[in-house]
Amino acid sequence: MNRKLTDLWVGLFVVAGFGAILILALKAGNLASFNFSETYQVLAKFDNIGGLKVRAPVKSAGVVVGRVASVGFDDQTYEAVVTLALDRRYAFPKDSSAKILTSGLLGEQYIGLEPGGDTAKLADGGKIKATQSAIVLETLISQFLFSKAAEGKSDSKAPDSGITAPPGFTAPPVIGAPGGADASAGKTNDKSGTKGETKDKK
């Protein structure tokens, strides 16, 4: 009798313990969303991957379609080689492009996959040719500073133009010119177009 009771309590304890492990794996962990479905591997080469890590999500249209399987370095082309493990359920056109994006302002980095228009699909071991590197904040800032310095020099040549902002950031309003009335329209123009406009004004 007493023995039976001990067995019962130990059984309850063991069941509760394993139940807790299961809850942790299912409810707190990602075992439930972990799909054991097959994946296929696709290579992508980037000039700079920034802070991309293994197991970072690969998203298309915001939906996770795969994970970064490995990150390597190619010493022939001096590029980063990223292997993506994509879910077999999703096929992508051969000319899809991969971008390294950041979720939020300071969030983790992930790969955004944009489908192309090719009828042929990416196969296992395929390569994504069109890639866009991570945006490195330091490079961005130095580009901004250099363009600002360059603008300052051109300003000294033509002192009548008082606006010092680089053309890519805020287009100076051009009175009478169509599309130059607001800054956003000026932004959509490419750099040379905006420059041309400002030169016309000068």
Place this chain on the structure above:
Amino acid sequence: MRLLIEAIGHWLIDAVAKVGYGARLFGLTFRHSGMAFSRFRLTIAQINFIGNYSLVIIVVSGLFVGFVLGLQGYNTLQRYGSEQALGLLVALSLVRELGPVVTALLFAGRAGTSITAEIGLMKAGEQLSAMEMMAVSPIARVLAPRFWAGVISMPLLAALFSAVGVFGGYIVGVQMIGVDDGAFWSQMQNGVDWKEDVGNGVIKSIVFGIAVTFIAVFEGYDSQPTPEGVSRATTRTVVSSSLAVLFLDFILTALMFSRE
């Protein structure tokens, strides 16, 4: 001066000899653990004693650690406007660190001491010698069942601790403070990996279980068969198993989570 050097040398030799004896006993416990499994009832009785009787302290501590994590985590996270990540913070810190470590420390205090005291008193009462006289190995009959019971109980207790802690964090974070319910769970599921985090936490707790229970068993078996000796052995169990847990935690964390 000569006495001092002699004392230091004596202490050093004793310490090294004790480590050697411990290693030998560890091997012996493994070799004699046949009975712990062939007569599994012995082990079950010990699991009942070690596991079930530790349940209350583990569950209550887990709940309160979860509460505190919820409060503290919320205070820190809301400063950066990311209180949505509260579930992730609570679950990761529990599953990776606090669950195994705090459980092992409580386990050393609750179960380790009682194992040491029991075996020490058996030795003081010459029960162990009596067993040897009857050609029953005390290592197989007394030590091994306790050792395996501790090794089996520890990961289960740690998992219960973590699960209850996550629930405690949920109570404080979602029910009391009002963090979004969906974000709490979804962020947790996004960030906690079942293999990397939960699995490694379980491995940690198994290693801690081996360390704590073996130290308890060893100290009891090695104690001086006097009331004073048993009390000293019990103290040593708590001190050295707590230190061993913290040391092993550092090593395991460095091995498991240092890549990236």
